[in-house]
Amino acid sequence: MNKRYGMSVDIDKCTGCGACMVACAVENNVPPAGAGVTGRKGITWLRVYKIDNGEEYPERRSAFVPMLCQQCGVETPCVHVCPQQAVEVDPATGIVGQMPERCLGCRYCMAACPYHARYFNWWDPVWPPGMEKTLNPDVAPRMRGVVEKCNFCHGRRHRAQERAAATGQRDIRPGDYIPACVEACPTGAIRFGDLNDPASEVAAARRQDGSFRLLEKLGTDPKIYYRSRREWVRQIAEAPKPGGKENARA
Amino acid sequence: MTTRRDLFKIVGGSAVGLLFTPAPWRLIADSALWSENWPGIPRPARGEIRTRFTHCGLCPAGCAVRARCVGEQPVSLAGVEGGLCPFGVAGHHLPYHPARLKQGDRQAAAAAVAAVSEAHGTVALLDLRPGRTASWTYRRAMAALPHGVYLAPEEPAFAVDLAKAKTVLSLGAPLLDGWGRPSRVFAARSGFRLIQAEAVESRTAALADQWLPVRPGAEMALGPAVAAARSDALQSRDREGVPGAETNNAPLAYGAPTGPGSEALQSRDREGAVGAGAILDAPFGHGAAREGAVGAGAILDAPFGHGAAREGSAGAKTNAPLANARGSDVLGRGALRSRDREGAGVAQITGLAQEQIAQMARELRDNGPALILGREMTSEVLAWNVRVGAWGKTVGPREEAPVPHEWRKAAPVTPLPQVADGSLQALIIDESSAGARIPWADIQPKLAPDAVVVLLACARNGYAEHATHLLPTPVYPEALDDLPAPVDAMASEFRLSTPLVPAPEYAVDPVEFVSALAGLDAKDALRRRADAIHRAGRGRLIAYADGKSVPVKDLKPEEFWKALASGAEWIGEESRGPVPRIAPAASPRIAPAAVPGIALAAAPRIAPAASPRIAPAAAPGIAPAAATTPPDAAWPFFLAAAEESGGPLVSPLLSKIYQESRLRLGPHRAALNPHSGFAEGSRAAIETRYGRRIVEVTLDAGVPPGMVLVAGCGAGLEACRVVRI
C-alpha cells in the first residue's frame, strides 16, 4: 500500500523559537547566510512566520506558523511547470522530491509555488573554515544556480531504509524516520507520519475538527495539516483579500 | 593539390565521425560531473555513524543531547527528552566559529595576578555560572590565596515544580522561551493554566492561556496583590506573625527557617532580596533598603534613614528589574494596606482593571496548587508563593548534590554589592559558560585603579573591552564541566557536559588556570565530586543510551563515573523543608510613586545594558558614561531586553532566524510600537545614560507604546530615548 507522508502542525503549541529552522539547516547542509543576505535571497527550507490578529496593543495577539513545502498532492504546481523534470511526486510516498542536480535554475517553480516554499542558491555555499566538518553525509550540498526545498528529510529516509534492509524488515519502522524539524521541536507542535495509516498521529490530527490546510481553495491538496483553536488564525490561513486587517509578516 | 574545400570535407567528416565515438558524450558527462562537484563545494566526510551523549553547556538548562557523529565528529545534535532550542541544535558548530577568541597570553595573565597576590592585594574571582563543581574549585582556590574573594550572582535555594501546578502566574518570566529545562516545562504544559503578566506580547504571552498586559515594569506589583487574597483557611493556619491584614503586605523577611536549604535562604536574605525595599527589618537588623534602591520618589522615609534612593548596584540580584524594586516597594508598604485590599493601588500601577486582578487572585487561590514565577526567583517571589500555599507543592527547597567534605572549608560566596568600592586589585572573570549578566557598571566601582582584569572567555562580546588580559577558553562541545541544576529541578542533579571534540591548543581551561594560580590541584575535581555523590548513596543514575534508571547504591564508583562521563545523569531525592516563616515588618510610610501615563516621573537607575552577547558581530555596548541625575521626561522610553540570545557565541547558522527570516530580534534591531513615529526599517539611535546604540527599527504591535525592545541588553528596565538618524 502506498504511503502518503504528511505532517500536522499545532499552531497553538508553536512558540516561534526557530529550533526547527536551524535543525533543518543542519540536517540538509544549508549554508549560513553571507553578510547582507535577507529573507529574499536566504535559504530556509522551513520558515516560521509570525502572524497576528491585526489589532493594536494590547488587543494584539500573535501566533507562529511554520511554513515548509506543503508536499502538494496530485496537482502540484511546481511539477507542472518545471522544464527539466527536476521535481516529481513519488507515488510510493507522496513526497514531492526536488533534484537539484537536474535543475537548470530558471526558477519557474518558485513563481508557481503558492506557498513560497522554494529557495534558490544565488551563491555557492560557503561555510566558515572548519565548519564543513560538521556537514551531514546523507545529504549532498548544492551548487549555485539551483532551486532547493524540503524533501521531508530524504537522507533520514534513506538511513531508515538501510536499517530496515539490514534487519530484514519489509518496511521502515515509523520511529526510524523522523524529519529533523519534528525531532527538534521542543513543544511537539510538528508531527510527522503516514496519512494513509489510520493509526498515525497525523491521520488522527487530520480528522480533528478545526484542522485546516493552507490555501485549500487552490486545490493543491497539500499534506500539511494545521490546527488552531483561534478563529483569527484560521481566517488568515484562508488568505483573505489583501487590504484586510490581517497581517502575515515574515 | 588540396583546397580549402577539401579541408572542410575533412573537418566535416571528422565531426561526423567523432559523434560515433565516446569522446563528445564523455566530455558532456564530465563537464556535468565536474560542475556539480567543483572544488569550491565541500564534500561531507564519510564514516561510521556513532551516537554519543552529553548535556548541552550553553545554558543552565543543560538539556540532554544525543550527538550523531561521523566517526568522532558530531554532525547533528538532538534532544533526548524532547527538542532542543535553536542554539543547542547547532551547538556543534561553535568550535569553528569565526569570531571565536584564539589568542591570549596565559603567562602574562598568571604573572599579573600572582604579582597582585604577592603584594597583598585582593584577588577576586567572578563566577558567572555558579553552582558547578568548578565553582567549588574556585572557592577553594580563593580560600587558598591570602586575600581571595569569590563573587557570584545570587542563586535561588529553592526550586519550582511545574508538574504539580494547576495555575501558574508568571510575572514576566519567559516560561515558554528558554526557562528552566524546556523539555520539562513543555512536558508539564498541558497540566496547568498559564497567566502571563508582562508588558510585551512575548512568545510566552502569545501562548499563555491569559495574557495580562501590565504597564512596563509593573508586573511585580501583582505579587502582593495575589498573596494578599488568601483564603480564610490559609489565614487561620497562618501561624507566622500576626494573622490578618498587616501580614498581607509584609514582604518576606525571614524568621529563622530551619531545615535543609534554610541557611542558604537565610544568608541570601541577608544579602538583600531584589527590590531592596522588600526586606524591611529582617531580624538580623540590616534589611535596609540598601542596594537596589528604588526611584527617588518612591521611598519617602524608610525607617532606616535612607531617604532618597541611593545610588548603588541594583541589588544583590544584580539586574533588579525596575518594578521589582519599585512595585514591590511601593506595594509592600504603601499601596497595599488592609483597607486597600481591593487592590485599587495595584490596579493603578499595573494598568489592569481591579476586577481582573481580583479574578486572577481568586483563580490562584481556588484553582491550586498555584505557582507564582518572577523573572528572577527572589525571596520576595518565594514569599508570595508561600502565601498562596505553594510551599511543599509547587515550590520547595533544593539541595546541592553532595560535595566532598574537605571542600567545605572554601571561601564563602560574596555577593558583589557587599564588596567595598575600589577594593579589588585583581579580578578574574570566568565568562566561558553563558550565565548571569552583570552590568560592567556594577563591577567597575569595585575595582581599584589599575586593577588587573583577567577575562576567560570564548568571544569578544562580553566584558572583553574592559579586560586587561584576555584568555581564550574551550567552547561548549569541547569543555568538560558539570551543570548547575535549573530552577525547575526539584531534586538535586549532577550531569556533565562531556567533550565531543578535543579543545584546541590555544584554549585555556579556566578551572585549571585559577587552580594553578592558587597552587591547588583540582584536575580530578569532577571525579571527586562523583565519588562523593556515590558515597552518599542516594539518588539514581539515568543513562540515555538505554533509558534505564539505576539506583546509585547498585553501582560501583568506577561504573558510576564512567556512566557520568558518557553523558548519564544523576538525580537525587527531593528534599523537604518546613515552610519559611514570614516575619511581619513595620511599614514605613510611603507614598506610591505617581505613574503619569507610561513614562515614570522618576525613573530609577537600573542595570544599564551590558554589551550584547550575540555573535557574529558584537554590537557596541552601551558603555557607562558619567552618572547623571536620575532621568526624567527627556528619557521617555523604557528600554527592555528582548529574548534570550543563547550565550556569548551562537552558530553562524542562526542567521536562519536572525537574518534570513526575522523570527527573532537580532543584535542590531529594535522593536517599537507602530505608533511610536518610526518607519519600519528606518535607522535610529537608542540613547541611555550609558551610551548609544544604532539599531534598525522593527514595528511590532506587541510592544506597548513607550517601550523599546533590544536584544542582548541586561535584564531589567532602563530609561532611554530613541532618536531618528
Place this chain on the structure above:
Amino acid sequence: MMPGRSRMRGKLFFLGGALAALGAGWAGFPRAIYQSRPQPVDFSHKVHAEKAGAKCEDCHAFREDGSFAGIPTLDQCAACHAAPMGTTAAEKRFIDEYVTPHKEPQWRSYARQPENVYFPHAAHVKRAQLKCDKCHGDEGSAGHLRPFEQDRISGYSRDIWGGQGRPAMKMDDCVDCHRRSLGTRAGQRSCLDCHK
C-alpha cells in the same frame, strides 16, 4: 578537373576525416582523457582470499545500522599486519609507510559516485541478494589491483565493473540493470530513492 573525380575526392576526404576521428575517438581519446593513477599499496585480493581464507564480507562488511563500511580502514588491516605475515616487498612497504606511522592509506575507489548519488548496498546485497562480483567483478582472483584510470576532468574512475571493460559510471547503467531485472514498472523508482 572532372566533376566525378572531385566528388569522389570530396567523399574520400570526408571518409578520411571520419575514419581519423573514429580512430582518435576510440583509441586516442581514452588514452588522453584517462590518467592511470597508482593505488597506495599493491594489494592482492588473491592472496587474501586463498591464504587468509577471507571472503568479501570479512573485510567489506555491513555495519549494524545497515550502512556499508566500504574499503576497510587501517585498523582492520593492522589487526593482522602489525608484523609482516609474508615476504613480499609490497607488504613490507605497507607496514613501513602506513601501519607503523598509523597513516590511513588513501585508496582510490573504483566505485566512487558523485556526492548526490545514494547507492545503498543494503538494498542490493541484503534485499536483492546480489553477489559482490555482479557489479565489482571477480576481484577475489585478482593478484593485483587493476589500474585506476582516472578521468582527468571529473576525477572519477573509468569503470566499476571488473574486467568487462564496459564503463559503468553513469546512471543509464544503473537504470539498465534495474529494468532488466525488475521489469520496466518495478524498475521505475522515484528520483530521491537513488539521489541525495
